[in-house]
Amino acid sequence: MTERYDVAVIGGGPAGMAAACSAYENGAEKIIVIERDREPGGILNQCIHSGFGLHYFKEELTGPEYAGRFEEMLGKTGARLMLDTMVLKVTQNREIHMMNPREGYSVISAGAVVLAMGCRERTRGAIGIPGTRPSGVFTAGAAQRYVNIEGFMVGRRAVILGSGDIGLIMARRLTLEGAEVLACIEIMPYSNGLARNIVQCLEDYGIPLYLSHTITEIMGKNRVEAVKVQRVDESLKPIPGTEMIFNCDTVLLSVGLIPENELTKEAGIKIDPRTKGPFVFENMETSAAGIFACGNVVHVHDLVDFVTAESKKAGEAAAKYAINGNSAAFNSDSKAIINGENIAYTVPQSIRTGNADKFAEVFFRVKRVFGDSAIEIKDGEKLLKSYKRQHMAPGEMERIIIPGDILLSASGSLTISAKEDEKL
């Protein structure tokens, strides 16, 4: 016999916990959160730095504090938190197959499912650096876990490849733990991390950031002994004659995150090649009716507050689906969002007007750095609305609110684009 739940949430990180809390607030009664780790909180448990919660809690918290507050809120809902349990399969008719050391293999079914599996790190294999394969090469997130949770140092002299936030945060962390961080190397002409992290993690400690540079060779027999770094040209190819050697015993890779979507793909849910996460509608419903998704599994977020906001939306929609047996708007008129010039992706990818009569929230990333600029929404050639920005960068997610009347006035799809502000 398969046990039946109103809402089943896969993943107990901030996304999963917020979705479960909001499903409860919206009337779902029997809720389960399934987490493979032995504690909830996801990636936040290892993010011991502060910088979380300014939007949502109006105070600056560390990752564990943010997770702790949600764990307490989740506790009050009476939702079942199933730890140490790995979900192996999800089906379109909302059956969840899972396994844990106590009960072995089991299957449950749910009125609605929320996917909240987060993301994983890209590894050296994914970017292919030539050279030997000595020990001492870590992804920044793995190093973060070793240092902050398990309590052992990864090395004494480190070079960081990539300027994503995890790499920047780890540059400071290793420095404070007594290691020497020689440099942070970024192939793009701009940093992928937040400006505040460049200031408080690199500049505070005098760690140089080499933009338009990359590691072209890792040297060492058993342990890393040195790396070769070269400047790159506009097409990102190393320029001969610009070689620098850094003697180091550790290389941290902070070269990006990829949404964790094995389960999603296997369930036959449509994936957007740009976000590498499921295609979603305005209420975070995927291409499979009754299956919702939120957090880093949909697109990589830099701010947990946005993860929470998005997940509450998913939890609310999941509760409604479980109670009504359908999404009222599943078949309503939908407007695709087209990525115009300089837009890397948008979430959602499509808006059903039946669910967005008041407004729709759209998250997106731009493809390059902008100063004074404008975001434009067009219906074909017709400009519907524009938004001003003083600064935009690929590393900083943008958010706009499209008013309902504008949505309804569009004849077909909407195109979002970004450009320099000409009036200045």
Next chain:
Amino acid sequence: MKKLELERKKTDENGVSAVKELVCIMCPRGCRLKVDESKDYAVTGNACPRGAEYGRKEVTNPTRVVTSTVKVEGAVHARCPVKTDRDIPRPLVRKAVALLDGVVLKAPVRRGDKVVSDILGTGASFIATRNMEASE
């Protein structure tokens, strides 16, 4: 790149800085601030009042909230995360973290428990940032 040049100080011919440009780190928005020393540290470019306060402080007495970990025994993990309960002067950051070296906590630990009091005479304390239950 542009972003980095922004953080560098603007100096006049004598090398005396008058207007300092910096990035506000009080929230992820990262406003580009200008702080005019000759005008009693007047701050421009901030989208909210916290930026004005940060800009003034950053050029007169920069401070940081510091996070790190300490050893914990009898819990599921080996380390317990901690933070300073308020910001401390930036030059003291490394010395403050060094105070944590010999500290060993015993589970259970509660979020908010004091780990080190009155760090280097600042009046700030390191406090635990999560609960850690005793394991068996």
